[in-house]
Amino acid sequence: MVALARKTLVHEWRRFLPAILAVGFAGLLQLLQAALVLGIFSSASIYVTGSAADLWVGYPGTQSVSLGRSIDPNVEGRLLMDPAVERVEPFLWVDADWRGQSGTGGESVYVSGVDPRPDGLVFARVLPPALRMRLREPDAVIVDQADMDKLGVRVGDSATINSYRVRVVGASSGLRALGGVNVVASLDTARVLDTDPADRDRPTYLVARLHDPAAADAVARRISGARGFDRYEVWTASAFARRSVLYWMLDTGAGAGVLFLAGVVFVVGAIITSQTLVAAVAGSVREYATLNALGVGMRALRWVVLEQATWVGVCGLLCASVFGAALLALARGQDVPVVLDVPVALACAVLTMGLTTVSGLAAIRSLRHADPASLLR
Amino acid sequence: MMPTTSATRVTLRAEDIGKAFMSGKVRTPVLDGLSLSVRAGELTLISGPSGCGKSTLLAILSGLQRVDTGRVFALDQRLDDLDPRALERFRLLHTGFVFQGFNLFPALTAREQVELPLHYLGVPRREARERAARSLEEVGLAHRMALRPAELSGGEKQRVAIARALSKEPALLFADEPTSALDAASGQIVIDMLHRIARVHGTTVLCVSHDPRLIGHADRVLSMEDGRILNDRRETTPGVPTEGLVP
Ligand SMILES: Nc1ncnc2c1ncn2[C@@H]1O[C@H](COP(=O)(O)OP(=O)(O)OP(=O)(O)O)[C@@H](O)[C@H]1O
Numbered sequence: 001m002v003a004l005a006r007k008t009l010v011h012e013w014r015r016f017l018p019a020i021l022a023v024g025f026a027g028l029l030q031l032l033q034a035a036l037v038l039g040i041f042s043s044a045s046i047y048v049t050g051s052a053a054d055l056w057v058g059y060p061g062t063q064s065v066s067l068g069r070s071i072d073p074n075v076e077g078r079l080l081m082d083p084a085v086e087r088v089e090p091f092l093w094v095d096a097d098w099r100g101q102s103g104t105g106g107e108s109v110y111v112s113g114v115d116p117r118p119d120g121l122v123f124a125r126v127l128p129p130a131l132r133m134r135l136r137e138p139d140a141v142i143v144d145q146a147d148m149d150k151l152g153v154r155v156g157d158s159a160t161i162n163s164y165r166v167r168v169v170g171a172s173s174g175l176r177a178l179g180g181v182n183v184v185a186s187l188d189t190a191r192v193l194d195t196d197p198a199d200r201d202r203p204t205y206l207v208a209r210l211h212d213p214a215a216a217d218a219v220a221r222r223i224s225g226a227r228g229f230d231r232y233e234v235w236t237a238s239a240f241a242r243r244s245v246l247y248w249m250l251d252t253g254a255g256a257g258v259l260f261l262a263g264v265v266f267v268v269g270a271i272i273t274s275q276t277l278v279a280a281v282a283g284s285v286r287e288y289a290t291l292n293a294l295g296v297g298m299r300a301l302r303w304v305v306l307e308q309a310t311w312v313g314v315c316g317l318l319c320a321s322v323f324g325a326a327l328l329a330l331a332r333g334q335d336v337p338v339v340l341d342v343p344v345a346l347a348c349a350v351l352t353m354g355l356t357t358v359s360g361l362a363a364i365r366s367l368r369h370a371d372p373a374s375l376l377r
Numbered sequence: 378m379m380p381t382t383s384a385t386r387v388t389l390r391a392e393d394i395g396k397a398f399m400s401g402k403v404r405t406p407v408l409d410g411l412s413l414s415v416r417a418g419e420l421t422l423i424s425g426p427s428g429c430g431k432s433t434l435l436a437i438l439s440g441l442q443r444v445d446t447g448r449v450f451a452l453d454q455r456l457d458d459l460d461p462r463a464l465e466r467f468r469l470l471h472t473g474f475v476f477q478g479f480n481l482f483p484a485l486t487a488r489e490q491v492e493l494p495l496h497y498l499g500v501p502r503r504e505a506r507e508r509a510a511r512s513l514e515e516v517g518l519a520h521r522m523a524l525r526p527a528e529l530s531g532g533e534k535q536r537v538a539i540a541r542a543l544s545k546e547p548a549l550l551f552a553d554e555p556t557s558a559l560d561a562a563s564g565q566i567v568i569d570m571l572h573r574i575a576r577v578h579g580t581t582v583l584c585v586s587h588d589p590r591l592i593g594h595a596d597r598v599l600s601m602e603d604g605r606i607l608n609d610r611r612e613t614t615p616g617v618p619t620e621g622l623v624p
């Protein structure tokens with residue numbers, strides 16, 4: 001087969017350049033906004049993604065980690081009964097009020113009560129074992145380096161949480177929260193800080209590690225199905241993390257913003273691309289008409305135009321990938337929160353190819369000018 | 378090659394055809410009650426003044442345009458009642474075209490221009506390449522096969538267009554003003570080439586032109602005026618050798 005579409009694209013690249021740039025730019029915008037939004041909202045799931053647990057067990061219907069309610073501690077026994085479960089650990093979430101030393105106004109903080117053992121599951125990926133061990137001291141808390149100024153403390157200072165005196169024993173990094181400040185304490189300290197009588201001796205979550213992390217989906221389904229004690233729900237870590245991020249995106253309207261911008265980028269990209277493709281088809285309309293005179297069907301000619309659109313899309317995507325990778329690397333270097341996973345990158349690629357297909361379909365319409373009778377004058 | 382005995386066979390026939398164009402509310406008749414037969418193995422030239430309906434007649438006989446009235450037969454098949462898809466199929470199998478403009482894809486080499494329609498005809502890739510090379514040789518462009526239109530002269534471009542039509546091995550070859558964009562010498566080469574194709578391959582070649590210089594090169598000349606054929610003349614001394622196409 002003579003690769004008419006591809007050869008024309010290479011030979012007349014100047015003509016197609018605007019379309020390739022439009023597609024590439026549209027793809028790049030989609031990619032960057034997705035990475036930025038995911039980066040910002042991924043901190044909503046830092047509790048899950050920063051931990052080494054495979055399963056999360058919490059109050060049924062919990063939409064986000066920050067919205068947990070206490071559950072029956074006896075669920076722990078139920079979890080341990082399952083042969084796939086290796087270890088279970090409680091996690092306590094306390095919404096609290098922080099007052100610094102200078103006696104300034106309060107800050108609302110999220111206190112995470114974690115097991116202070118060096119091999120504890122929660123925040124295993126965020127807190128180094130040595131730092132974590134310091135939580136064993138009575139009334140010890142850890143705050144993030146980036147929140148120190150906001151809270152008005154340094155390591156070694158003391159402050160009050162819910163009128164209870166605590167001491168800052170260390171600084172973490174990468175533990176910033178959405179809409180508040182994270183404070184980490186031991187389970188014992190956190191229990192003391194929790195003023196809600198309904199939470200007495202009840203954990204907010206139980207997290208579990210499995211012998212085989214790959215079995216998480218099946219085990220989660222199995223344990224969820226057999227409810228004997230109190231009401232609870234089981235999620236795999238990845239499902240619970242996704243749930244938390246999604247909740248924040250929808251709750252803050254960021255999700256709608258992303259979709260709106262994606263729509264605008266799609267439409268603008270499709271308009272520019274289709275105009276370029278229409279011009280390209282118009283430029284070759286006499287040649288197409290000649291092929292039709294020779295008996296090459298209109299249907300085959302439409303495929304040529306669509307193939308051309310696809311090549312434009314592929315070239316545009318390549319540009320977007322190269323620039324996108326460079327920009328994301330740059331952003332990471334500057335501590336800009338960007339997160340991109342394979343499904344989201346694929347979704348951006350599919351959207352971009354959809355844009356070029358729509359443009360190709362629009363350009364096909366200008367083939368109707370390829371009337372071979374018009375060549376006879 | 379096909380013997381000249383087929384020169385007697387009628388391959389194109391128009392019976393009492395009429396065609397008119399509407400421009401606004403005004404109906405302009407272009408062809409009115411025209412009948413005509415064209416034979417295989419010879420070059421038939423339709424000549425006449427500008428606007429007399431030559432191109433319209435060619436478009437109708439080649440299945441590019443429909444008649445308003447009358448009947449059209451090509452290779453014993455009625456064209457006027459075929460649907461557009463069937464007409465496309467008929468053209469794919471049986472017709473070649475050479476137009477005033479060369480209409481070559483700027484991105485393709487001469488050989489690829491010729492190969493392209495063959496693929497749609499279902500010719501396997503290797504055979505298509507060979508047939509394309511053979512056709513280009515036949516029009517004397519063996520040494521120009523790898524060049525793109527921008528690197529070819531006008532006459533060479535028209536010869537590529539002829540090779541593109543020829544490689545399909547069509548029974549019917551239509552040419553509309555094939556020489557009018559060319560200088561005298563190149564036009565001469567092109568018309569002789571069309572003449573030889575008729576002789577060598579037994580092809581029905583129908584050529585339309587207002588250029589009187591072509592008259593001496595045709596086997597048969599139909600003079601047209603105002604949508605009618607006024608004169609049907611057979612040239613008795615064609616004097617064109619039947620061997621090889623290259624002068
Ligand atoms: N698509 C069309 N719509 C309206 N009128 C048309 C159309 N095609 C041709 N005509 C008219 O039909 C008449 C014959 O046109 P045609 O192209 O057949 O002439 P011609 O003999 O080929 O002329 P020339 O030698 O200049 O090429 C002209 O008057 C032209 O204006």
Ligand SMILES: [Mg+2]
Pocket residue numbers: 376377431432433553554
């Ligand atoms: Mg004409």
